[in-house]
Amino acid sequence: MSPKTIAVLGGGLTGLSAAFHLSRRFPAAQIIVHNADARFGGWVRSERVSVSDADVLLEAGPRTLRPNSRSVLELIHLLGLLSSLVTIPKTSQAARSRFLYVPEFGGLHRLPSAPLDLLAWSGLSAKKNLRRLLLSSVCKEPFKRRNRQLGIDDESVDDFMTRRFGSEFSRIFASALVHGIYAADARKLSLRSAFPSIWEAEERGNGSVVSGFLRPSRHSTSTGETVSYELGDVEERMRETSVYTFRDGIGTITNALVKYLRGRPNVRMQGGVSITGIRIHPSSKQFELITTGFETISPTHVVSTLPLFRLHALLTPATPLPHLTANTYTSVTVINLVFQRPPSSSPPLHPDGFGYLVPRSPDGYSGGTNRLGILGCVFDSSSTSVQDTSRDVVKMTVMLGGPYAPCSPPQFSIPGVLNELSTHLGRQLPEPLLVKVHHNKHCIPLLSVGHPQRMEELKHVLASEPWTGRMEVIGAGVGGVSVGDCIEAGRNVGKTWT
Numbered sequence: 001m002s003p004k005t006i007a008v009l010g011g012g013l014t015g016l017s018a019a020f021h022l023s024r025r026f027p028a029a030q031i032i033v034h035n036a037d038a039r040f041g042g043w044v045r046s047e048r049v050s051v052s053d054a055d056v057l058l059e060a061g062p063r064t065l066r067p068n069s070r071s072v073l074e075l076i077h078l079l080g081l082l083s084s085l086v087t088i089p090k091t092s093q094a095a096r097s098r099f100l101y102v103p104e105f106g107g108l109h110r111l112p113s114a115p116l117d118l119l120a121w122s123g124l125s126a127k128k129n130l131r132r133l134l135l136s137s138v139c140k141e142p143f144k145r146r147n148r149q150l151g152i153d154d155e156s157v158d159d160f161m162t163r164r165f166g167s168e169f170s171r172i173f174a175s176a177l178v179h180g181i182y183a184a185d186a187r188k189l190s191l192r193s194a195f196p197s198i199w200e201a202e203e204r205g206n207g208s209v210v211s212g213f214l215r216p217s218r219h220s221t222s223t224g225e226t227v228s229y230e231l232g233d234v235e236e237r238m239r240e241t242s243v244y245t246f247r248d249g250i251g252t253i254t255n256a257l258v259k260y261l262r263g264r265p266n267v268r269m270q271g272g273v274s275i276t277g278i279r280i281h282p283s284s285k286q287f288e289l290i291t292t293g294f295e296t297i298s299p300t301h302v303v304s305t306l307p308l309f310r311l312h313a314l315l316t317p318a319t320p321l322p323h324l325t326a327n328t329y330t331s332v333t334v335i336n337l338v339f340q341r342p343p344s345s346s347p348p349l350h351p352d353g354f355g356y357l358v359p360r361s362p363d364g365y366s367g368g369t370n371r372l373g374i375l376g377c378v379f380d381s382s383s384t385s386v387q388d389t390s391r392d393v394v395k396m397t398v399m400l401g402g403p404y405a406p407c408s409p410p411q412f413s414i415p416g417v418l419n420e421l422s423t424h425l426g427r428q429l430p431e432p433l434l435v436k437v438h439h440n441k442h443c444i445p446l447l448s449v450g451h452p453q454r455m456e457e458l459k460h461v462l463a464s465e466p467w468t469g470r471m472e473v474i475g476a477g478v479g480g481v482s483v484g485d486c487i488e489a490g491r492n493v494g495k496t497w498t
């Protein structure tokens, strides 16, 4: 049945993208976007603040995007955002210089940015051990026999990396990568959900990941169809771009989506109103959505972009859905710091580059050597200083929490954080001009082992009675956590509703 009224639950990136694409695909349908918060945009939060004489752009959520997601490039084109694009070239230090802070290997290390760089990777004698570990793990892997057990169709990132590259490699390099993307424990994260290309490389390489990556992969969609995107000149502008953002930050996308949707005659944006229950009428089989205002609405179709545990709480025992509470959600404290830039005669506050990640320490997440639970620090000014009106300030962002023992509210002091950062950077940081703290509670789903299989089962139930394909469940907790995954999921929703 062609949709008459579509309720989109959640006004974050996925919900806004879903409403955008559905409103274009079904111009005769009425679309209502329900968002518990009066502000739309979800975890995307770009904010301009005044610091001394400068106007500085700060991000509490995603801050830069890679140009590999064509669904995001398409939105940039369709919403006319090309002129406010800020691109960071592959040749910039922000793209080439990424660091790890590994205290037991001597502190801060620049990571090699290319295979040849690995051979020339230089450092102090203690640092050489980290180079040796990386080099020997990667070089030995192709000669290791195939060691995936028969019948295994998913495993944790840590189990996989340990099996192929060794436990120390996994603890340091894989855990750091997982902190930077999922703010999670690599020992719990599903490899197939988080890094499907690594799983596929192992298959292509007959058991070796390195050999698999050296072999060309066949690009196609799972159905073999070619997907076309309306890209205009955007892809061309992204040539040689490592990452990009906008002059006013990632919020440029969500703000433009909200503006577009508010201007559509077939869309209603309901901010500040939550759904408190979802029922299916036993005889008419109609959806009944109850709102905080005790209003009942009966859409013909529903798109839920809510965190899965929230959707679970809305369902009645008569119409349950499987696996909605299988994953936990990670919380991250984001601390934006703005400093006065030191005079050029003094050492800089940090090396030029992307920033650094802190791997899991040998004692795990008990906090022994990392009491504050620091996951990493981004040197924002290295890549995005054009967002600010003055070059006299330096902005950086520290992220804490994730798998470290959660306590609510998180226990830390800003002087304690600054002391710790000073140790990492090997120089005493001055008093910041501005500090902004955001506690992003349950912001990233931890897609645990077995997630792809569980999501297949959920899809199957949604296609059967009494749901009969009229409700789709999408979002970061289902199909992937990146901005590109969320926008792509919104683009693909309701493809079978004709």
Ligand SMILES: C=Cc1c2[nH]c(c1C)Cc1[nH]c(c(CCC(=O)O)c1C)Cc1[nH]c(c(C)c1CCC(=O)O)Cc1[nH]c(c(C)c1C=C)C2
Residues within 6 Å of the ligand: 060, 061, 062, 063, 064, 065, 066, 179, 180, 181, 182, 183, 243, 332, 334, 354, 355, 356, 357, 375, 376, 377, 378, 399, 440, 481, 482, 483, 484
């Ligand atoms: C709030 C903190 C977040 C952390 N991870 C994410 C958020 C919102 C989500 C995320 N971060 C990255 C990706 C991958 C994107 C992709 O296209 O594959 C996702 C889904 C990568 C990334 N991590 C950091 C930055 C600046 C980026 C952007 C891309 C890039 O420049 O490579 C920094 C960072 N994020 C987190 C931590 C702990 C951290 C530390 C340096 C957690």
